[in-house]
Amino acid sequence: MKLIIAIIRETQLDQVRESLIQAGVTRITVSHVSGHGRMLAENEIYRGQKVIPNLVPNIRIEIAVNDDFVKVTCDAIFNATKANDGGLIGSGKIFITPLEEVIRLRTGETGKEAI
């Protein structure tokens, strides 16, 4: 079992979700996060003045999957973030970590069945 954590652009959440659902990955947790990588943030405009925010709003997606779903999930996210990206830096990253245990609260199932 693996935990996939993806940090993506705020504006690409819908297209990533659509792509994941098409790939058959339907369990997902989404949160608003802030941060920055090497990127210079995309400019925003307030009253005619361009500002560069030092912490950029991003979306963090967490998906716990069984091993045979890792590639499908990552491909879905990867392909979706390619579209409408504009080739700028700051598209985000995917982190994959091993997952020790999963417990489904309703039934108490554990392991592969619970994912």
Added chain:
Amino acid sequence: MKITPRYFILLFLITLIPTSSLLAAEMPEIDTGATAWMLTSTMLVLLMVPGLAMFYGGLVRTKNVLGTMMHSFAAMGIMTVLWVVFGYSMAFGPNILGGWFGWNSDNLFLSGIDETIMSGGIPEYVFSMFQAKFAIITPALIAGAFAERVSFRGYCIFIAVWGVLIYYPLCHWVWASDGFLFNLGANGAIDFAGGTVVHISAGVSGLVAALFIGTRKSFPHLQMRPNNLVMTLIGAGLLWVGWFGFNAGSSLSSGLSAAQALTVTQAAAAAGALAWIVIEGFHLGKATALGFVSGVLAGLVAITPAAGVVQPAGAMALGVLASAACYSCILLKNKLGFDDTLDAFGIHGIGGIIGALFLTFFIRDSWMAAAAEKAGGSWTMWQQFGVQLTAVGIAIAYAAVGTLIILYILNKFVKIRSSEEAEMKGLDNYYHGERGYGMVNPN
């Protein structure tokens, strides 16, 4: 002769007589009471536009909140400029082109009314600005039908063209003294404050535009929840308050008819709101906040054409009727799969039609008597119903056909619908480079 204060007053009055009588011959004296109320009403109607921005803004998804609010604010800019430059000339000038619209080139840039006082004792500037607010809110209402999927540039051009070709002619027909609907039947088609001109035309045009532009991406499979119902409720509150200017101001006086309009406006809104949550309570088992304010709007829309002629009991009946009709139409819309996103047609179109037609059965006797006198004998409820039906039919047909033609031609030059990319990213980011709730970011 003894010099007393009275002597000076007399002397003063004598010197005044020639000039004041000269002025009096030209135009009526200012009625400060009526003018004060009309100034207030003008501001109240403008208050409805930010109210509408909040009402609509709260109902869309987070990524479109600013874009949707901008639809209302952009209307304030565009429609005001057009109105001042030539809109007032077109809407309230004498008939040209067989009465299609009016034209009075003296009123370009409002230059011809700089010192005019109208017969009701109010400066024409006030009347003109009061009417300008109606021209602002009407296209802003349409925006609800195609929210979340329209390009900003396309929207701006559309409302400008729509205002000129649809709104000004309709406004001229119904409210200008030589408009043909103003003079239909014994005593004119009844449209006190804009049931046909504002609500039916906006609702019908909205429906046509929503069908023309198509549904939002992933509609109706994706649940699209309102981002902030608190803002929607505040907006609805502002609309309710502003509506007293809309209706009671449309009497163009500060007296009995303003008081009548004000009372029935309150009664209809309250009855509509209660009816909506009762229906919803029976149907779904819960009374929602959005349902309550939808009922408020349905009642207010229905009473708009009727505010000058019905009494409070009739007003409450209209409110209940409008809520029932709008509620059913929204259910029907969901069945049919139309994406009239914020129910511009479901509430303004249907509510306006219900109000403009069914007001016939609640008209006060004195109005009917006056109509009978003008008709030279008798004037029945059903004859007036025929007049109302004609006016409503003409408004629906003109708005629907006109909007379709405008959209068809305009779409050849500017894409009205936003690109898929813009729709996914959200209008706020794509068209305005801003975000609605940026302050939430720990930055």
